[in-house]
Amino acid sequence: xxxxxxxxxxxxxxxxxxxxxxxxxxxxxxxxxxxxxxxxxxxxxxxxxxxxxxxxxxxxxxxxxxxxxxxxxxxxxxxxxxxxxxxxxxxxxxxxxxxxxxxxxxxxxxxxxxxxxxxxxxxxxxxxxxxxxxxxxxxxxxxxxxxxxxxxxxxxxxxxxxxxxxxxxxxxxxxxxxxxxxxxxxxxxxxxxxxxxxxxxxxxxxxxxxxxxxxxxxxxxxxxxxxxxxxxxxxxxxxxxxxxxxxxxxxxxxxxxxxxxxxxxxxxxxxxxxxxxxxxxxxxxxxxxxxxxxxxxx
Amino acid sequence: xxxxxxxxxxxxxxxxxxxxxxxxxxxxxxxxxxxxxxxxxxxxxxxxxxxxxxxxxxxxxxxxxxxxxxxxxxxxxxxxxxxxxxxxxxxxxxxxxxxxxxxxxxxxxxxxxxxxxxxxxxxxxxxxxxxxxxxxxxxxxxxxxxxxxxxxxxxxxxxxxxxxxxxxxxxxxxxxxxxxxxxxxxxxxxxxxxxxxxxxxxxxxxxxxxxxxxxxxxxxxxxxxxxxxxxxxxxxxxxxxxxxxxxxxxxxxxxxxxxxxxxxxxxxxxxxxxxxxxxxxxxxxxxxxxxxxxxxxxxxxxxxxxxxxxxxxxxxxxxxxxxxxxxxxxxxxxxxxxxxxxxxxxxxxxxxxxxxxxxxxxxxxxxxxxxxxxxxxxxxxxxxxxxxxxxxxxxxxxxxxxxxxxxxxxxxxxxxxxxxxxxxxxxxxxxxxxxxxxxxxxxxxxxxxxxxxxxxxxxxxxxxxxxxxxxxxxxxxxxxxxxxxxxxxxxxxxxxxxxxxxxxxxxxxxxxxxxxxxxxxxxxxxxxxxxxxxxxxxxxxxxxxxxxxxxxxxxxxxxxxxxxxxxxxxxxxxxxxxxxxxxxxxxxxxxxxxxxxxxxxxxxxxxxxxxxxxxxxxxxxxxxxxxxxxxxxxxxxxxxxxxxxxxxxxxxxxx
Numbered sequence: 003x004x005x006x007x008x009x010x011x012x013x014x015x016x017x018x019x020x021x022x023x024x025x026x027x028x029x030x031x032x033x034x035x036x037x038x039x040x041x042x043x044x045x046x047x048x049x050x051x052x053x054x055x056x057x058x059x060x061x062x063x064x065x066x067x068x069x070x071x072x073x074x075x076x077x078x079x080x081x082x083x084x085x086x087x088x089x090x091x092x093x094x095x096x097x098x099x100x101x102x103x104x105x106x107x108x109x110x111x112x113x114x115x116x117x118x119x120x121x122x123x124x125x126x127x128x129x130x131x132x133x134x135x136x137x138x139x140x141x142x143x144x145x146x147x148x149x150x151x152x153x154x155x156x157x158x159x160x161x162x163x164x165x166x167x168x169x170x171x172x173x174x175x176x177x178x179x180x181x182x183x184x185x186x187x188x189x190x191x192x193x194x195x196x197x198x199x200x201x202x203x204x205x206x207x208x209x210x211x212x213x214x215x216x217x218x219x220x221x222x223x224x225x226x227x228x229x230x231x232x233x234x235x236x237x238x239x240x241x242x243x244x245x246x247x248x249x250x251x252x253x254x255x256x257x258x259x260x261x262x263x264x265x266x267x268x269x270x271x272x273x274x275x276x277x278x279x280x281x282x283x284x285x286x287x288x289x290x291x292x293x294x295x296x297x298x299x300x
Numbered sequence: 301x302x303x304x305x306x307x308x309x310x311x312x313x314x315x316x317x318x319x320x321x322x323x324x325x326x327x328x329x330x331x332x333x334x335x336x337x338x339x340x341x342x343x344x345x346x347x348x349x350x351x352x353x354x355x356x357x358x359x360x361x362x363x364x365x366x367x368x369x370x371x372x373x374x375x376x377x378x379x380x381x382x383x384x385x386x387x388x389x390x391x392x393x394x395x396x397x398x399x400x401x402x403x404x405x406x407x408x409x410x411x412x413x414x415x416x417x418x419x420x421x422x423x424x425x426x427x428x429x430x431x432x433x434x435x436x437x438x439x440x441x442x443x444x445x446x447x448x449x450x451x452x453x454x455x456x457x458x459x460x461x462x463x464x465x466x467x468x469x470x471x472x473x474x475x476x477x478x479x480x481x482x483x484x485x486x487x488x489x490x491x492x493x494x495x496x497x498x499x500x501x502x503x504x505x506x507x508x509x510x511x512x513x514x515x516x517x518x519x520x521x522x523x524x525x526x527x528x529x530x531x532x533x534x535x536x537x538x539x540x541x542x543x544x545x546x547x548x549x550x551x552x553x554x555x556x557x558x559x560x561x562x563x564x565x566x567x568x569x570x571x572x573x574x575x576x577x578x579x580x581x582x583x584x585x586x587x588x589x590x591x592x593x594x595x596x597x598x599x600x601x602x603x604x605x606x607x608x609x610x611x612x613x614x615x616x617x618x619x620x621x622x623x624x625x626x627x628x629x630x631x632x633x634x635x636x637x638x639x640x641x642x643x644x645x646x647x648x649x650x651x652x653x654x655x656x657x658x659x660x661x662x663x664x665x666x667x668x669x670x671x672x673x674x675x676x677x678x679x680x681x682x683x684x685x686x687x688x689x690x691x692x693x694x695x696x697x698x699x700x701x702x703x704x705x706x707x708x709x710x711x712x713x714x715x716x717x718x719x720x721x722x723x724x725x726x727x728x729x730x731x732x733x734x735x736x737x738x739x740x741x742x743x744x745x746x747x748x749x750x751x752x753x754x755x756x757x758x759x760x761x762x763x764x765x766x767x768x769x770x771x772x773x774x775x776x777x778x779x780x781x782x783x784x785x786x787x788x789x790x791x792x793x794x795x796x797x798x799x800x801x802x803x804x805x806x807x808x809x810x811x812x813x814x815x816x817x818x819x820x821x822x823x824x825x826x827x828x829x830x831x832x833x834x835x836x837x838x839x840x841x842x843x844x845x846x847x848x849x850x851x852x853x854x855x856x857x858x859x860x861x862x863x864x865x866x867x868x869x870x871x872x873x874x875x876x877x878x879x880x881x882x883x884x885x886x887x888x889x890x891x892x893x894x895x896x897x898x899x900x901x902x903x904x905x906x907x908x909x910x911x912x913x914x915x916x917x918x919x920x921x922x923x924x925x926x927x928x929x930x931x932x933x934x935x936x937x938x939x940x941x942x943x944x945x946x947x948x949x950x951x952x953x954x955x
Contacts, residue, residue, distance in 0.1 A: 171646025191768040
């Protein structure tokens with residue numbers, strides 16, 4: 003059993019609990035134990051990157067100090083935003099040692115200095131590079147045959163290009179994961195289009211428009227559900243469909259899922275850990291066909 | 301005792317406002333070898349030069365120092381002058397008291413003191429300068445032109461028409477380059493092939509031009525006036541002395557219709573036996589060695605169909621590559637350009653959307669002799685597109701990801717494309733997304749005006765952010781910055797004005813020729829303003845787009861320019877080389893060979909039999925690297941000896 007540090011981030015403990023539970027279970031099946039950091043704080047999300055204020059980098063960097071304190075030198079995170087924030091803060095201090103020095107001074111109450119040597123993984127990256135999609139395919143007990151799923155990357159998983167996780171214009175790692183699950187990844191034009199992010203608070207109508215465009219694009223390509231790894235994208239794509247339907251009568255309900263939820267089902271795990279009760283639009287019906295002849299999940 | 305004359309120039313106020321010329325004269329006159337010193341307002345002028353000439357005569361001077369501007373400006377002026385008074389060309393030195401002194405300092409006293417030191421340094425050098433004679437090299441009056449596009453063709457014709465032999469080497473089976481692919485050229489809308497093919501035929505028929513197509517330059521050795529080149533003639537598997545160009549083999553070929561045709565930018569497919577295009581020169585069939593079944597597998601059915609069909613019995617699968625060795629006096633590199641691949645433009649579909657094409661592809665669609673017979677039809681379904689979007693700067697002017705430079709021709713050819721599209725599809729709508737519209741040539745602005753005013757093409761100032769397939773339309777997302785509004789166009793077809801880039805193998809070629817390429821891989825000219833057709837390697841010249849993006853008029857001008865440089869070289873039977881080169885003291889040389897490795901020009905050779913190194917005086921460019929590296933002190937650099945340099949340093953160390 004390989005052990006790796008796991009940074010949940012705020013939403014994973016609440017709104018996106020299903021994401022966390024399915025990931026932990028799925029990774030266990032793949033022989034990886036996600037060891038939640040004994041102490042962690044909010045990464046600050048992209049707020050820490052929104053201005054040139056070095057102070058704001060202390061939030062993400064403290065989490066990396068925690069990784070070292072727990073004895074690890076790599077950490078995996080599930081939320082696209084946390085990934086983006088942690089990785090970019092890490093890359094910043096790696097490229098500019100004078101900034102690292104300053105930040106260590108800001109954090110001088112920590113027991114150790116941060117030495118910018120932690121590797122920050124996104125779950126998909128870890129699955130692709132350290133486990134391999136072939137191994138994942140082998141662990142699938144219930145291939146999601148015939149299921150058409152749309153991989154939604156959104157903004158923060160692949161941009162800016164310096165993140166270097168996947169191709170910026172045409173990322174494919176989530177599509178490959180979908181194939182490994184036995185499902186068919188759908189080709190559609192809006193996979194990297196922004197969901198509207200925080201505008202959901204100040205301009206929900208604008209976000210509803212984005213939701214409509216993205217869902218429609220996936221639907222016209224035949225998708226039955228959209229997968230995402232960002233809780234904010236999840237919220238926008240899931241909850242704003244109701245508002246979008248008000249201006250767009252032709253919008254058909256599209257279930258949204260976290261990337262490990264269908265994977266958990268494909269691994270034959272109990273659907274309960276998916277916590278589909280938190281979804282506005284329920285994806286349960288998608289999996290009914292996969293049930294064993296006795297009508298119960300395997 | 302050598303008698304030196306020092307002439308201090310005011311250069312108007314350039315020098316005199318900061319350096320006191322009279323004080324300099326006063327100080328340097330104290331030097332025992334300075335027999336005469338004076339100052340004048342403009343030394344390079346006729347009266348200034350006359351001052352020097354008179355002084356040489358009256359004061360019996362053996363050497364001259366002119367304290368003035370940088371030697372790059374007037375060193376040769378003064379050196380020529382002193383030869384007219386009977387002195388050796390190399391008995392003059394420039395003391396740069398302008399760029400090195402008056403132009404970079406403010407304090408008059410300090411600057412004057414520094415100027416004195418600079419002049420004394422030059423005096424010390426001249427004291428030990430030896431009389432040198434230029435090195436004479438014979439010139440082979442035959443030119444090699446690499447590349448058979450419009451640049452190579454023009455250069456070859458100019459040199460041949462002046463009575464000299466030319467070897468024109470072209471990689472493809474036919475000459476013509478990209479200009480042969482164009483439909484019409486701006487701003488005249490001349491049919492491209494109509495204006496080009498007469499020249500192509502002239503090249504083929506010219507008694508002074510030897511045309512070698514399907515050939516590549518393998519190796520270049522030697523030096524200016526005496527290059528030794530090896531050319532590889534790739535086998536065509538067709539005996540061109542027998543082939544009549546009838547084209548039957550191209551139709552009979554088993555692979556007919558299977559191989560994407562490069563000339564038509566992949567819009568059509570050809571067989572392995574093919575003729576590049578109907579106006580090809582030479583009009584002969586070639587067999588593609590990468591696809592032909594006989595060549596790759598040794599077997600083509602029972603019998604190759606081309607062999608059966610050829611009434612001239614010209615097919616010969618036993619043909620081998622041939623290496624030809626030639627001696628030439630000058631080389632002109634005219635290898636042209638390619639277009640930046642659409643695969644690099646992920647935001648524009650990465651080349652996967654069939655109806656998103658590049659400029660050359662659109663030219664083939666427009667061309668009357670092209671795959672659609674001159675009707676504008678889109679590649680996916682052959683429909684006539686009613687809404688066409690043209691995207692300028694696709695890969696150019698992009699410091700972040702693609703090419704940082706402007707490709708120069710795209711604004712003009714996009715206007716041309718939009719105009720020709722409208723001539724073809726009267727009820728069509730054309731949109732052009734641009735950042736600027738650059739129309740710097742003669743008649744270019746007026747041409748662009750026609751596009752907007754007469755053809756009613758919609759010009760939108762803004763970049764296109766994304767292009768993707770949506771059903772049978774191509775969605776183009778852009779912005780119109782002049783109104784600040786986002787623009788979404790459901791187009792039938794998109795034409796990308798992709799960046800011009802150098803040939804793929806330019807690095808290889810440049811190292812074979814020992815010429816430089818710049819940071820964008822374009823061939824480097826000797827000076828961007830004043831020496832655009834020469835390289836820093838003597839005897840090798842540049843013509844056309846290989847040196848940088850340019851249009852046809854500029855290419856033709858440059859080609860003639862390069863030809864004129866070659867003709868200047870060929871106008872004499874011998875060529876004079878600078879004698880300021882390095883030498884070997886045979887007594888001190890231990891034959892360690894360190895200098896051979898150091899020399900960037902390959903001018904030194906270890907003579908194993910004699911145990912010493914020899915220098916080729918014509919290849920040596922006098923850089924001095926060998927002299928610095930020699931552990932035995934066996935290398936002397938003409939007029940830059942160690943003793944000279946030590947003497948030159950002394951005035952600087954004095955108070």
